[in-house]
Amino acid sequence: MSLKKQAISGVKWSAVSTITVAIVSLLKISVLARFLKAEDFGLMALVSFVLGFMNLFMDMGLTSAILHKQNITNREYASLYWINIIFSMILFGLISLSSFAIAFFYDEPELKVLIPIMAISIILSALGKQFKTIEQKNLNFKYIALTDIIGAVFGLGIGLIMAIKGYGVKALVYAALTQYAISNTVYFIKGIKDRGMIFHFNYQETKFFLKIGIYQVGGQIVNYVNRDLDILLVGKFFGAEILGGYSLAKQLVQRPMQILNPIITQVASPVLSLSQDNKNQLKARFLKLLNIVATLNFSAYSLLAILAYPIVFVLYGSGFTDIYVLVQILSVYMFLRSVLSPVGSLVIATGKTYYEFYWNLLVLIITPILIYMGAQLSIEMVALSLVISILILMIPSWKLLVKKLCNASMSEYFNSFIPKWGSLIRMIKAK
Secondary structure: OOHHHHHHHHHHHHHHHHHHHHHHHHHHHHHHOOOOOHHHHHHHHHHHHHHHHHHHHHHOOHHHHHHHOOOOOHHHHHHHHHHHHHHHHHHHHHHHHHHHHHHHHHOOOOHHHHHHHHHHHHHHHHHHHHHHHHHHHOOOHHHHHHHHHHHHHHHHHHHHHHHHOOOOHHHHHHHHHHHHHHHHHHHHHHHHHHHOOOOOOOHHHHHHHHHHHHHHHHHHHHHHHHHHHHHHHHHHHHOHHHHHHHHHHHHHHHHHHHHHHHHHHHHHHHHHHOOOOOHHHHHHHHHHHHHHHHHHHHHHHHHHHHOHHHHHHHHHOHHHHHHHHHHHHHHHHHHHHHHHOOHHHHHHHHOOHHHHHHHHHHHHHHHHHHHHHHHOOOHHHHHHHHHHHHHHOHHHHHHHHHHHHHOOOHHHHHHOOOOOHHHHHHHHHOO
16 A cells, blocks of 8 residues: 555544544543533643653653664664653652642642542553554554553443543542543553563663653653643633533543644654655655645634534533633634644654754743733633734744744745645545
8 A cells, every 4th residue: 555545544443533533532522511510620721731741751752763764673662662661650649649739739639539539530541552662653543543442431431431420520429430441451561462562671772762752851841831721821820610611621622622633743743753864855745735724723713602602501501611612712722723733743743842842942931921811810811811822923933943844935834825725625636
């Protein structure tokens, strides 16, 4: 099968997986909103932030490094696997210990129990993540799609059963934990069957990967704080109840991007990596990727902003309709974020992860200040501050990242933001 056909097949299977998982996730939240309180979603938002942050350390950027390097020996894979396992156990211990301080800071005693339980997902992820990355590198997206769908469906079932039985916020925690357990167990079993388990570790074999990965982790950490600092500040300044409503609004507006972008970018990273030595080809493929992402997201977020009130009413019920204004403002923000995110695939393809690290440090200077200012006024101003911050950063993102990595001009870059439905339709029809 040619690279083009493999890429198109990968896009289609990524679409099946991402859309199905997102629908299952949205269905889970929609149903659970009828059984749980706003405070429960607020607590889960804080738990998710802590674990998401620590999860960045767990991978150590090795996924990006594996996708970048074209020839990796079995012994190198083994060394990378075991360093990941060891580090995940260390992180589990650190998270469990930190849960007491986090619970004290937010004055939410339940976090002392919820965070350690959810932290088990880090160990589960370490068991299967490398095997999933290898399948992604080999463009085996059908297998990845089916595995992720199975995990999501099991997670939905557990969440619904526990919510109906009155477990409250623990229904959200165990639903997520089940999804991690099922999917990573499948990846682990198939990985062992296909590749075996080599009990070998040599730190020297990991140094090349860690060199790439450390900048990737650094950039992701700073980016993660930039992306979800609003959650931390809303939780601190407004309390768990208002955070619950804000979290539901943000989860809703994240769905289109979470559905649409991975369909393209999961395939883009390994495909762009094949063009890392041909800058003209790399630029052409990146700009095409960017335009597809922009076209899809513009359509989705325009509809979401226009139909915010009825969508919130249908999904969350009458008790949460007051968050529709947040949904409208955050829709603008998420569209702008969606068209900036493909730069991550470009960074991985070129292996220049230090560019992303330094870029995110710049973002860290601007975004938190605006969010903090918004938090002093109202919850709506927090959302608006996110829009303002990303508008300020648009031109610098081209100058400091895109131009340096693929030599695209400013006009080429921003013209790619203009939706082109004809090109998208032709791609979908391609065989």
